[in-house]
Amino acid sequence: MGGKRKKSDSEGFIGDGEEEDARSGRKEDENKKMQTNGQQLLPSMIKNKEKRSEIHAKLKHQKKLEKRKKVKARDAAEKRALELGEEPPPKPIPRTIENTRELDETVCKPDDEELFAGNDADEFSSILKQDVTPKILITTCRFNSSRGPAFISELLSVIPNAHYYKRGTYDLKKIVEYARNKDFTSIIVVHTNRREPDALLIMGLPDGPTAHFKLSKLVLRKDIKNHGNPTGHKPELVLTNFTTRLGHRVGRLIQSLFPQDPNFRGRRVVTFHNQRDFIFFRHHRYIFESKESKQSSSEGKKDKNAKDEKISQEKVIARLQECGPRFTLKLSSLQHGTFDTKSGEYEWVHKPEMDTSRRRFFL
Template sequence: MGGKRKDFASTTDVQGTEEGGEQKVKKKKKEKLAADGLLPSTIKNKEKRSAVHAKLKHQKRLEKRKRAKARDAAEQRALELGEEPPPRKIPRTIENTRELDETICKPDDEELYAANDADEFSSILKQDRTPKILITTCRFNSTRGPAFISDLLSVIPNAHYFKRGTYDLKKIVEYAENKEFTSVIVVHTNRREPDALLIIALPDGPTAHFKLSKLLLRKDIKNHGNPTSHKPELVLNNFTTRLGHRIGRLIQSLFPQDPNFRGRRVVTFHNQRDFVFFRHHRYIFETKESKQAASSGKKSKDNNDEKSEQKLIARLQECGPRFTLKLISLQHGTFDSKGGEYEWVHKPEMDTSRRRFFL
């Protein structure tokens, strides 16, 4: 552990010195522009300020184009000489400068695979049980709530909708257990808009509470497709930590593990910066012919010199709905608002760093 801390500290020191050097260079450029009277923020006249800003922007664009041309020329020269081209610089993003997390899953983690065989979702993922989902609403329903639920019913196979009425959620969970449902999904609405999802795995939990945002129903998507009744393929992206792995298996347990590829349906849950983006598509493969003129000799009057090449192209059509999920809490067992124990809860003090992710 001590060695790892030293290595991590040394890498952070190097990154800090590099960032400090870049900041010094930028500061010197700003001071020079301010001395020459070319810094837009120092100009009070609005027209002059906008003109100087446009001029600086144009100069930056020209410099960027020159750097790209020089890089392409160096790569071409290296290829002609039979050498390796110079390595391209990797841009710094929030993803590749993510803070080190000890809970990131590794492919050779035997303990993780042993835990997968004994967790609450193993019977469904091993196809010993078929998923059967009960979908209901909160007590105070809205107009967009049923529309969203009808879209969910077309996405999740073997899903059934039951009206909430005045029943407590614990009674609904007991009823679902007796009827051999494997999961309960509760759509919560606020101000006539669905704003949260509660996913309860039966019979032993866990219970995941998600914040729902950026909802776009199928009818609101332009040129949307109508899904068939085939079992969809499921794609889960970037669930890398132990918590993310558990959430991924919870989502996976909602869908059958034997997709019907003839239907060409794909349901995607893409995690990026702890936001889970949901998309639902249909795909198709097409062969497209593209004609290319022959490069040898003169152009003839006839089109005999044109060669036709066939390319395989994949086309996507979004079926909807489209929404984003943000994990709020993960609770042990089924839903219990008073005496329940939580595996993980999101707190405001966790958001101090932009480069810290939990899924």
């Protein structure tokens, strides 16, 4: 029995093999039409809307087929390597903004002796060496809002040994002088705008520095679903991705707000995670739950009256419960000394002309 034969208008009967050749020939002709002068014809080069959408759909279909072929080839290579007992080929690393960031000379290296020598002589060394206990003064701007006190009350539950003082009509320089006399180590000023906290000012005492952060994406504890209530234990502090010299300095400023001897029995964790120069704040507590898992074991199938014995085993499952609040910080400026708008000297100021690329980060 031969294969089915089809009739063509211009030629006689053609077989299955000839039909496949004709199809491949038509595909080659289409590919040649989509190329002009050795260059691929892009949809943006076509003025006709219908033809442009047709070419776009074909290019999209081709990319999809090529991607599918690559995935099949990679899966086949992994399967072949497992059958032969060899190591599978390494998985490709996806390109992200983080791993393709621009090279920065200020990135800290683990063997940087100058950096570690500077840590012993900076403004935060006495606190981080536990020679001095952190004592924080929290206040507001002169025009407070309705959400400001709620945010401050949650900050007081997050930061140990923090005290709130009403701003009133006092000038910030007088507040700094008062805090120095009362042995405070840092000042946090919550700035509000349109009844919403929008900035944080963190000052190290007695000699600075002063960091100004933009505050956004604020979510209070009451607005977090299934939130937990923190205890009075000292929290564990986690800082991630502060890789540059500037980021290292900002990280030490944040670190100086918390005691360096966390009480792990409280199971509290405060996290400052830097990603693309946005510092994400999260406050969690660990929860350990023991669950019973039952396993049935039968001695044999011969005895019909024999019952399965159920063996219960306890498994300890760890999970995180968010306590709140939740917000995001972005560094606007870092100033030498305490806050001074007129004669203050700035270590670093963010300017719009510095954002030349999406892959350029400063922290």
